[in-house]
Amino acid sequence: MNTDNLTYSLKERFLRYVQIDTQSDPESPTCPSTEKQKDLGHLLVKELLEMGVTDAHLDEQGYVYATIPSNTDKDVPVICFCSHMDTAPDCSGTGVKPIVHRNYQGQDLVLPDDNTQVLRMSEHPDLKNQIGNDIITASGTTLLGADNKAGVAEIMDACYQLINHPKIKHGKIRILFTPDEEIGRGVDKVNIAKLGAYAGYTMDGESAGHIENETFSADGAKLIINGVSAHPGFAKGNMESAIKIAGQIVAALPFELSPEGTSDKQGFVHPVGIKGHVEQAEIEFIIRDFEDDKLKEHADVIRTITEKVLQQFPGSSYQLTTKPQYRNMKQVLDKHPQITEYGIEAIRRAGMTPHLQSIRGGTDGSRLSFMGLPCPNIFAGEHAFHGRQEWVSVQDMQKAVQTILHLCMVWEEKA
Structure with missing residues (x-):
């Protein structure tokens, strides 16, 4: 199926989500570390239920679980898509005012609430790939929250597309949104048995086309x-x-x-x-x-x-x-090479050149892989995360949604 002709809802979703303060707190002993993370969780559950995802729910630890039922007669392994709802404690996430810079043409982007915050192509080299695209930033005094609300919006939009376009054939899809990833506790209370998935994909990477099968230990x-x-x-x-x-x-x-x-x-x-x-x-x-x-x-x-x-x-x-x-997830993923290979194929089908690489960091997928859910990381389009110059492009997020949809179709085809 051609995913280029779909009508995407992710920009509007993303703009809603980033205005909800979900900053996690490393000093807090609770799970989630801040109750305000549940504010986004409740909204996601509400939107999923409105789509028709009947089992969507938020548990007491702040995790959102949901299921898109299979629409094929094939016996397809269950796959999971995961993103985290919290934002980093490194920079304020209170009062985020997202700005859409439409039809970017390479100019410096001066953020209006602090004109010392300027996005320059020389300092953000991936802006060279964004000519004609719509760039979203914050206003200069907060982070944006694209890490990882870009991933959240992409998965939510993919759910909408799967439900409303039954021609996209897929097996059972599990959805997981986690709290506290930014403070290293994102999967402390996740219920792997409840997920019941064979493979997972975190949507938490940077440039379009990138997929990561290796993290730091x-x-x-x-x-x-x-x-x-x-x-x-x-x-x-x-x-x-x-x-x-x-x-x-x-x-x-x-x-x-x-x-x-x-x-x-x-x-x-x-x-x-x-x-x-x-x-x-x-x-x-x-x-x-x-x-x-x-x-x-x-x-x-x-x-x-x-x-x-x-x-x-x-x-x-x-x-x-x-x-x-956490430990380098490559130790697990090398035992299940098809999981990464299908991700690469999905990126290619979405019209991009895949870039398999390592990440100088970790994701929820690092620990999920060692908990029994092998889980590479796919781009979400986020850049300059954890700071006031964080940005993402709408078109890159659309490509991430297409990648999710093609991944669902690849697993169905290969079953």
């Missing part, structure tokens, strides 16, 4: 520095400030092992938080690499630096603990 690390406190008026020869020790450790981290000093398949050690006082300070790190074995090597770099710095402070000590966060 990830650990978190916490370094506690125990210093020696003393009255500052009588500190000479006695005080060993944990704050200053922590500062020296951070300053000694090698640039070539930092996010800003690495690219491609290089891993990194990244301090993401620091707090404390004279007697005790704490540094939180994220450790990333495509090879699991290198995670320990990177943690040992922190340990070696700490022990070297502490040679100057004989009364002080430290504890370093590491915790697994």
